Amino acid sequence: MIKLVDVEKSFDSQVVLNKLNLEIPAGKITAIIGPSGEGKSVLLKHMIGLMKPDSGTVFVEGEDITVMRRHVLNRVREKFGMLFQNAALFDSMTVFENVAFPLEEKTSLSRLEIRDKVHEALEHVGLKGVDRKYPDELSGGMKKRVGLARALLLNPRIILFDEPTTGLDPIICRAIHQLIKDTHTRFGFTAVIVSHEIPEIFDISDNVAMLYRGRIIEMGTPEAIQRSEQPVVKQFISGSLEGPIQFV
Numbered sequence: 001m002i003k004l005v006d007v008e009k010s011f012d013s014q015v016v017l018n019k020l021n022l023e024i025p026a027g028k029i030t031a032i033i034g035p036s037g038e039g040k041s042v043l044l045k046h047m048i049g050l051m052k053p054d055s056g057t058v059f060v061e062g063e064d065i066t067v068m069r070r071h072v073l074n075r076v077r078e079k080f081g082m083l084f085q086n087a088a089l090f091d092s093m094t095v096f097e098n099v100a101f102p103l104e105e106k107t108s109l110s111r112l113e114i115r116d117k118v119h120e121a122l123e124h125v126g127l128k129g130v131d132r133k134y135p136d137e138l139s140g141g142m143k144k145r146v147g148l149a150r151a152l153l154l155n156p157r158i159i160l161f162d163e164p165t166t167g168l169d170p171i172i173c174r175a176i177h178q179l180i181k182d183t184h185t186r187f188g189f190t191a192v193i194v195s196h197e198i199p200e201i202f203d204i205s206d207n208v209a210m211l212y213r214g215r216i217i218e219m220g221t222p223e224a225i226q227r228s229e230q231p232v233v234k235q236f237i238s239g240s241l242e243g244p245i246q247f248v
């Protein structure tokens with residue numbers, strides 16, 4: 001589905017991705033974990049072609065997106081939905097307008113059809129009657145739900161989630177995870193979730209990949225990752241201060 005082969009990315013002298021290899025299976029939920037600043041967001045941006053590797057290849061459904069012209073890449077990007085860290089809502093638009101935006105941009109649906117689709121999407125994420133509110137008037141969890149409704153709207157084959165629950169309380173965090181799981185079961189997209197919610201993210205993931213020093217050092221089921229004997233993985237999952245991971 002998504003395959004990265006020997007991907008290298010540096011910013012000036014800082015190597016962020018170092019011959020990274022990763023295969024994201026189709027139709028599953030894959031979590032990417034790893035210490036802060038290791039390059040998880042950079043990795044997501046390579047998957048959707050927002051960043052180009054210095055070398056190496058990124059395949060999306062068998063197509064090498066690193067050599068594509070912009071208009072071809074834009075076509076591939078239509079397979080993706082993305083939920084950004086801050087939900088990335090437009091503050092000057094109502095909830096309705098925010099969710100309707102991709103439909104207005106990318107389809108020729110009538111106003112009535114758009115209205116129905118937006119209402120349906122908001123209902124899927126458990127938000128009714130907030131159409132006319134502005135993002136400022138919503139809680140953090142509600143904003144994430146609006147972002148998720150918008151990401152789901154074009155029925156994408158792949159959804160990338162960049163820290164979908166950061167800054168939310170544990171109950172809302174669980175509710176958002178459950179919502180991701182439920183919508184995944186219902187729509188069957190391929191999901192990649194960058195998350196710091198350990199161990200909670202394991203409950204909804206089929207696979208977990210750990211990024212460290214520019215590479216995926218281990219990938220497996222949540223159970224396998226939790227049983228890992230690899231010292232970096234062990235330390236990270238337990239949150240221990242003792243071990244190979246150094247703090248600045």
Ligand SMILES: Nc1ncnc2c1ncn2[C@@H]1O[C@H](COP(=O)(O)OP(=O)(O)OP(=O)(O)O)[C@@H](O)[C@H]1O
Pocket residue numbers: 011016034035036037038039040041042043
């Ligand atoms: N456009 C850019 N230009 C220069 N450096 C960048 C750019 N984007 C990311 N970086 C650097 O790449 C490194 C990885 O950043 P990234 O945001 O991917 O980390 P992360 O693992 O997602 O962190 P966190 O868990 O804290 O969100 C950081 O050192 C960051 O400063």
